[in-house]
Each structure stands twice: as structure tokens, then as C-alpha cells.
Amino acid sequence: MEKKAITLIGAGLAGSLLGIFLARKGYAVTIYERRPDMRKTAISAGRSINLALANRGIAALEEIGLMDEIRKVLLPMAGRMLHDEAGNTQYFSYGQRPEEVIYSVSRGGLNCVLMDLAEREGVTIEFGRNCRDVDFSARTVSLLDETTQTLRDVGFDTLIGTDGSASAVRAAIQRETNGSCREEPLSHGYKELCIQPGPNGEFRLEKNALHIWPRGEFMLIALPNPDGTFTLTLFLPNEGPESFASLGSAEAVRAFFEKYFADTLPLLPDLELQFLGNPLGHLATVRSEPWHYRDLALVLGDAAHAIVPFHGQGMNCAFEDVSALNECQNGEAGWEAVFEQFFALRKPNAEAIADMALENYVEMRATVRDPKFGLKKQLSFELENRHSPRFIPRYSMVMFHRLPYAEARRRGAIQEEILNVLVEGVDTVERVDFALAESLIGERL
């Protein structure tokens, strides 16, 4: 029997993973990818080299049996290491159980492993094919061949856009449905730098941590890579007195780092070269609906709901989307009903993680500097010990559990109120009124 065909646009993280699930369901999958094959050409520097992989993403990779292979190239990050202006460090564990860690993973490496498996499962990936438009009445996508610069129309039965935050498929769905799409650019951008390993290949910062230099209005972070390097990312306003706009010269860059990140200077001998040479990235939240058009097309991952990176959840959420779509498809329903069910299930969660990601930027760059931050973290763990699963720290609900994001956000807000009451006038966990804690948790959670 002829296999049903399905066309995907974008062989990034979500597209490659989705291709695997669909091929295993018996579909003939073709993916059109704009970029050249990254397994044959070098990945460009300076664009989110590594990512934090957490429980939701891991669960999807486990479903397709890839975790054993991926695990070999993961670096566990068990907590955040805060660096103050004077060069002092303070460590806060992310969780309190051995498995409660997040992992640094190479974006390119993970994408290559997913594409390899997709092809082994029979998926066809055509590279250098840029989707420019979709004609739903003719059921064709218009593809620009990036080498010859020629346009060609190819037919499709069902189309899924996994083409990232500037999705062409989303734009076509929007046009057809008169839908709504709000792109909310963040007024802060990012720039990546690299810390090289020491002379014997050693890591030059603690390797099992996510490093943060919180400076109130902006921050620098660092994630380890298996080759001993660290990818540093500076998040900073685009405009203003201390902004990317004000860091246009080598002198300005050095002075800025001397003032705020002096302890990184010995690790960055070529700071100015890297800073001025690497691209400036822009960040935005995309809130769109609907995500589908009839039974013809759907978007998922960043194409449906791009978020800012401060909770390290964009990829994890995209992987959870793929796994959720797979489940929606397990019944007898046709594509339109599947797409509707998927939207109903995922939209509230996409909104919740979009909001929590924005909130987490403030936590990472500013709230962690508050002396009450450590106390509240410690108290959260203690309340989790005494009252789990009723009380689970919000960070843990997002990163280590698979509770729907919307539920994590709802419960997190109540927990925050409880924590604020309990730490009022108290400076150590021992002095917290745990009888009050018990009654507040009993009443409100």
C-alpha cells in the first residue's frame, strides 16, 4: 500500500524529531530545509551554540530511544554559579535530588544526531530549499533553491511548518485564516563569546554549573561544552547608555568588561576581536493563533510560539509539542481534529512558558542579587521535602517535571505568595513558622 505523504518545512530540532515520529507511524516524510546540510558544512559561530536540555526534552528523546546516544555528549549542570562584581562566587543547586540537573548540549550536535536517525527511518531531507510561500488551494509550497536561486512549486498532502520563529508556514496560515499574530520584540539582544580551555584542555570555570554574572539590568551567562570551552552569552539592552549600541569600539568593550565582568578578562584574551566580530542576536516572543488551517497545515515549535531563552525551555517545549502531537494522532481522528486537539492542549501551555521565560530574565539578572533569594530557594526545598507533591519549587516544576506549564505557572504564583508571607521578618530557614506554612499550603494549594 502506498504510504501517506507528509511535508515538513524546516529540519531544525523540532522538524527532525517530528520526522522520526511520523516515519515510524508509516508516513512518507519529506523535509525541506533552507540551510545547507550542517553535517557537511561548518556551523556558523556566534548563534546559540549550546542549549540547556531538561526533563521535557529528555522525555521526547527517550520516546524515540535516542537518550543513550545523546547522554554521552551531555554535560550536567547541577546548579547556578553566581559571580559578583568583586569576583566572589556563590552556588545555588537547581534541585535537591541527584536526577534534578539540567544538561548542556550542543545545538548542532543534537540536530545532526536527529537528522541521522530521521534519514535512517526513511525521511527524505532536501537541503538548500527555502519555503517562500504556500498556496493552499493548489496544495503547493513555493521553494527557492538557494544554490540556483530558482523557484519551484511542489505539491503536498499535509504540511507541517517547523520553520522556526520567522515561519513562512505561519504567515500563510495567518493570511488564510485572518488569524492573529503578535510579535513582541525584547528590547535586549544577545551576543555570544567563547572561553577556550586551559593548556591541558581543562575547563577554566566550574564545569558542572551554569554560570551567571547578574548585573541588575543585564547579565552574562556561561554554559560548558564537552571540548572544555564555555559559551558565554551577554544579554544587554539594545539601546541606551549601557547597551550594545554603546559598545561599538574595542575601548568601550574592554572598559565595560573591566567594570562589570573583570573576572572573565583573563579568560578572554581576544575579547574585543570576538565581541566586535560576532553577530548581535535579537529576541522576541511570538503569540499566534490559530496554529492550523483546515486539515492542510499546522505549525509547531518556535514556528507556533517562539519564546525568549531565559528559562532554557524553547527546545524543550518544541520537543514536548512533538510528543503531544504524536499522542493526539494515536486515535482514529483525521488531521483537522488532531490539529484542533493539539492547539487546545498546547496553546495555554505555550502562553504560560512564554510568560515564565520573560519573568525568569528578571530573576536571573536581578532577583538573584536580593539576599532573600537564597533564603526563599532554601525554604522552597524544605517545603518540598515536607509537602511534596503539593509544594514543588516552580523552577523544578518547569525543568524536572512534566506538569503542564500552565499548571506550573498557576501553582508557582500561589507558592510565591506563600513564600513571601513566610520570609517576612525572617533571616534563616530555622526561624520560619512551619505550622503557618502547613496551614497556608493546606488552604491554598
Ligand SMILES: Cc1cc2nc3c(=O)[nH]c(=O)nc-3n(C[C@H](O)[C@H](O)[C@H](O)COP(=O)(O)OP(=O)(O)OC[C@H]3O[C@@H](n4cnc5c(N)ncnc54)[C@H](O)[C@@H]3O)c2cc1C
Ligand atoms: C540564545 C538562545 C539560547 C537558547 N537556549 C535554549 C536553551 O537553553 N534551552 C532550550 O530548550 N531552548 C533554548 N533556546 C530556544 C531554542 O533554540 C528554540 O526554541 C528551538 O531551536 C526551536 O526549535 P525549532 O525546530 O522549532 O526551530 P529552529 O531550531 O529555529 O529550526 C527551524 C529550522 O527551519 C529552517 N527554516 C527556517 N525558515 C525556513 C524556510 N522558510 N524554509 C525552509 N526551512 C526554514 C531553519 O533553517 C531551521 O533549521 C535558545 C534560543 C536562543 C536564541
